[in-house]
Amino acid sequence: MAHNKVEQVVEELARPILEELNYELVDIEYKKEGGSWFLRFYLDKPGGITLDDCQIFSERISELLDQVDPIPHRYYLEVSSPGLDRPLKRxxxxxxxxxxxxxxxxxxxxxxxxxxxxxxxxxxxxxxxxxxxxxxxxxxxxxxxxxxxxxxx
Missing domain, CATH: 2.30.30.180 (Ribosome maturation factor RimP, C-terminal domain)
Structure with a gap:
């Protein structure tokens, strides 16, 4: 599956969780680095995203990704804030x-x-x-x- 396609499928899966938690999806990256695949979510919310927020989302999305299994190989899941120098995309x-x-x-x-x-x-x-x-x-x-x-x- 192409990178863009994986990102689209994963975004659709994540949307209900994001809405429920009132988190903003800033970006999703799905790419290979040094022989390993990474799926990265960058999240934000009013007042800023915390480590606990990232952990809550990570657990919820990880469980859903395990059930649906949209990525056919092994990958690392990372969830973080976009940082102060956040990208503007939407x-x-x-x-x-x-x-x-x-x-x-x-x-x-x-x-x-x-x-x-x-x-x-x-x-x-x-x-x-x-x-x-x-x-x-x-x-x-x-x-x-x-x-x-x-x-x-």
Missing amino acids: DEDFKRYKGHRVHVKLYKSVNGEKNYYGELVGLENGNIVIQDGECTYSFPRENVAMVRLVVNI
Whole structure:
């Protein structure tokens, strides 16, 4: 089964548990690293996700995954918070974090640059829009490899 397909199936399985616990699914990753497969859930909730929250979800989803068995081989299950530099992927993320500083990484260079930083303006007509000082940048979503919040220290 393809990576995307596994992620979709697992997300559908997880949705009722997430809704019941009032957790937000920030991201799911299913990938091979160093010869081992990993299924990672990144969760959040108002006020932040705790270690206990991760453990509760991990136990519930693990039991369900064992019953349904959507992954045909051995893998490691990991559940964690997305971190302060969380990725922005869903439309709601771009609304919620409007005005926050972000890092936009592109698949291909634009004007010799693949990395752009600025304040998130939002999504406009399928483009991710940021502003850096007087400059406004608009990137088609399909050209963007990643958008992450920038942690100000």
